[in-house]
Amino acid sequence: MSQQLKENGTLEDYKARQLKKHKTLATCCLVFMAAVYLLMVFLMKKEPAGWMGYVSAFAEAGVVGALADWFAVTALFHHPMGLKIPHTNLIERKKNTIGNNLGGFVVDNFLTPMALRPYFEKLDVATMAGGYLAIERNREQMLQEAMKMAKELLEKTDDQAAARFLKNKGRDLLETVNLGPTLGSALDLLLSQGQDQRLLNYLLEKLKYYIAGNEELVKERVKKKAAFWCRVLLITCWPIVLPLGLPIISMRFTRHLITRLDKK
Template identity: 30%
Template sequence: MASESTASPDTSAAAQAVSDTAKLKALRRTKAVATGALLICFATFLIARSLQAQWPWLAVVAAFAEAATIGGIADWYAVVALFRRPLGLPIPHTAIIPSNQARIADNLGNFIEANFLAPAPVREKLEQVDFASLVADWLADKDRAEGLSRFVGRLVPQALTAVEGSGLKEFVGQRVLEQVEKVNVAPLTADLLSAFTEDRRHQRLLDEFIKVVGRFLNDEDALATMREKIRQELPSVFNLFRADAYLLKRIVASAGSLLEEVRADPEHPMRQEFDRFVAGFIDKLKHSESYARRAERMKRDFLARPELQALAGEMWKSLRDFIEQDVRADDSRIRRHLAGMFVEVGRQLSSDPQIRADMNQGFVVALSAFIESQKSGVSLFIAEQVKRWDLGQMTRLIELNIGRDLQYIRFNGMIIGGLAGVLLYIAEYVIIAP
């Protein structure tokens, strides 16, 4: 977990304080040793010069010690002049770092922008990172996926409210209606019916119609209604002989016999007539302009119905209520499916190198463009922060980190100066001495 792998701010501050204390102690030790070495060189010079008359060879030692002392003092001055004024004297071109804080800040920001945030090194560094694998590993973890699903679930009601308030719902609805209005209903319906009528599947409709008529002919109430209708149409004299009952019986018997024949015979003429009717209707839908105009008129009338808009509104409200209730539930199906989807996405991403490569390339392009657009702001931010540093804090920070190395310049100055003094003394002895 992040809390286990990343130190807390208090721990980091404590560790930094310990590190700074250790650096300060090491710096003080190095300064003391360098100062001690300088004093030793000076004392050696005085002793060697005072005893030179008795032991002439000490002239070489005196020359070394003299030049080493001068070199050590010069380098001490150079090192101290970087951070403060030597001995507090207002010597020009000393306290270089504090005196040039603003220029150092600007140059540091420009240096980082030009060298560390240039497009080529940034892309090269970003290409070394496998962002897709990091995303895949993160998503494949079940606990993280569940946490992400809970986070998304909390955002869903706000997203739905934003959709309603932004007019996006109306915009989408209007675009959908516009696209539907562009669809030619007649050819589309003809194609659907053509697919439906393959293998004479439309005959099932006729079978269902036969069943409905058969149930109607066996319904007592329906038969009574038909008999009453026949009675009204026949002359009164026929009703004396119960002609209505006879006619009804014959009609029902003939109709039932015909329906039974149609049901039993797949090639019955009535079925063939139904095939021709359906085929003719489909052909008219495909090619008849009058059918096309009627279909378009029906489509526009249907889309203009206020009931359709009300239905769309109710569907949206029902959908929103369902989503909001579900995401608030402890056993939310939406969150469960989201978590499963995130885990599966992570697994699929881990197993598909091509998708990972494409994702990584996308990350590189996006982050490179972002850094390129923001690098001026980064350099300006760095410069502003350095300018805001307290002079004492800035000097102490630089001296803590590089001061110990600068003290070795004093050692080098004493050694190089001493060797130069010996060489000059030998050259003087060889050239000038009689």
């Protein structure tokens, strides 16, 4: 068939030629049966013989069957000979109803959970997927398709909309997740296993590398924050510092005054 398509044109052309060929064959058979029937009728009147009755009945049945089939098939899709006979052209007039009924029949009888469950129970998806991905060519193809889909998705995604989405979802996740008990349990586990010192050393090591790699940034941040925290410390602690500082200031002032008088 593929060779015929290459030689003779498109699939639609091939179907049209095949339909025409079968119609011609069916018409020739009908004409042949009709000719045999008429010949037998003529011969039976001229020189009757016993076998002619059988041939005549055979030819008559062929003609009647061919006409019945032609009318039935034509009546399903068209009005025979253009005559709008009742119960003809059924497919064209009721194609939507027929389609709905056929779809409902398939769904109700073949796509029910009870009908599909045995087939799904026989499927070993993990084994099938593992066998498929065990072949290197399939893995490469899957990776290429995944990268292609991801690239298309990123190209079609609005950056601002994606940023807003991730920000909102991240905030919602942080609000819903209670990290306190989780971190507490993790610290208890580390303490019980004696791993707290290793964790502290690890964090200090990472902090050292961070400060060494961002020395200028750390210095700038410390300068900006140092004055603020000094003011906070003075405002917070002045009730304690002032009583302790007054005697010291008085003693220094008295000593300075005595020194000046001795010089005079």
